[in-house]
Amino acid sequence: MNLPAAAPESPEPIFSLVLPAALDGHNGVNRARGGHRQIAADSDVEAVRLWLAEYAGSPHTLRSYRKEAVRLLLWATQALGKPLSSLTREDFVLYEQFLAAPTGDWADPTLPRRGGTRRLFDGPLSERSQHQALGIVSGLLTYLVSAGYLAGNPLALRRRTGTAARRTRRVERYLDHALWDHVLASVEQWPRLTARDHQHYERSRWLIRLLYHTGLRVSEAANAKAADFYPRRGRWWLHVVGKGGTEGEVPVSAALMADLARYRVFHGLAPTPSGNETTAALMSVAGDPCRHLTPSAVYLIVKEVFRRAAGMLEASDSAGAAKLRRASTHWLRHSAATHQADAGTDLRFIQKNMRHASIQTTGIYLHVEDDRRHTETVREQVDTVRPDS
Structure with a gap:
């Protein structure tokens, strides 16, 4: 797949994609004519660039959205x-068919994953990946309609099939209690012989606990301030600004506050944050309390934690090690919700802790109910040999 030439100063194709003048969207038949425009963009690439800029603070979301925009x-x-x-x-009916079976050099395994001649697919997308890709594209089109750039969103006409089944499917990207305990124990075995090693150990130790005990998304954790932890009626809470600027608050345990105190004391700060300080909850790699750890750094550190934990587990549990190697930051959020559900926490409380808009979303973490149903179902299903009649 030969991509159009990109300006050398930008490694991100979507920000510098060059399309033929006749295909740049200036005269697109779905362009909104008249009315008040919310953006000045007058080409498709410029408009998509503005949409992507909305996700600049969430690098992994940005990467995923950019990929789908480039493909389309x-x-x-x-x-x-x-x-x-x-x-x-x-056209989008054809695109759905294309996603299910990309042909030619779109998915040529001999082409590299990066560069101007890279392939854009590893192969046909699964039904779930197709649904996700079209959801991202529909979000892009909706944004462009709201901005006054497009007259309408063709995907708004798409009949949704199977969504109810997808919503009730249980989340599987989480760590069970044994794997999570192993991750915690593995970090305690990290070397701390140098000041740099010790700092990395304390940072990693605090990071995975913060993500797990609060269920924060990567961008939420990276942007959190120490002052976001606050007491109310003798209990600690964490103020969170989530997707779309939606605010929420998450209960904080005494154990997590002790972990925060340990992290802060290591960096020469008071154990308990004050309400007016500007210190980052996750300090930069250099340990600067006034600078936040970036979302990319959060992701990479968590991946390292899982990778090292997997290496320690390989000899005794290869399946568990493989699962840890697949795990990422969002698995900790899923693990938090799953473990809260396992412990019998009221579903309404989990919904608030995760800041889910719908309690149906929260319901996908109810694995204990499935376990109980399985046990009750198979309990009496014992094969017996009946004598010939």
């Missing part, structure tokens, strides 16, 4: 000879 822009211009802003509902 290149497919539209190269496969259909159309700009993004001319695509119709019929």
Whole structure:
């Protein structure tokens, strides 16, 4: 797959994608005409760039959204000879079919994963991945409609099938209690011979506990301030600013406050944060209390924790080690919700802790109910040999 030339100063294709003038969207048939425009962008790439800029603070979301935008822009211009802003509902039916079976050098395994001749697919997308890709694209189109750039969102006409089943499917990307205990124990075995090693150990130790005990998303943890921890009626809470600027508060245990105190004391700060300090809850890699750990750094540190824990587990539990190698930051959020449900926490409270808009979303963490149903179902299902009659 030969990508259009990109400006050398930007490694991100979507920010510097160059399309033929006839396909850049200036005259797209789905362009909004008249009315009050909310953005000045006058080409598809410029408009997509603005949409992506909304996610600059969430690098992993940005990476995922950029990938889908690049795929759509290149497919539209190269496969259909159309700009993004001319695509119709019929075109998106073809795009759904394409996602299920990308052909030719779109998924050529001999092509590299990076660079101007890279492949954009590893193979056909699963039903779940197709659903996710189309959801991201629909979000892009909705944004462009709201911005006054497009007249309508063709995917708004798409009939949704199977969504109820998908919503009730249990989350599997989480660590069971034994794996989580192993992760905690493995970190305690990290070397602390140098000042740098010791700092990295304390930072990693605090980070995984913060993510697990609060269920924070990566961007929420990276942006959290020490002053966001506050007492009320003798109990500690954490103020959280989540997706779309939505605010919430999460209960904080005495154990987590002790971990925060340990982390702060290591960096020469008072054990308990004051309400007016500007110190980061997760300090930069250099340990600067006035600078936050970046979302990318949060992700990489958690991946390292899981990778090292997997290495220690390989000899005794290869399946568990493989699962740890797949795990990422969001698995800690899933683990938090799952373990709270396992402990019998009221589903309404878990919903508030996770800041889910719908309690149906929270319901996917109820593994204990499934365990009980399985046990009750198979209890009497013992094979017996019946004598010939």
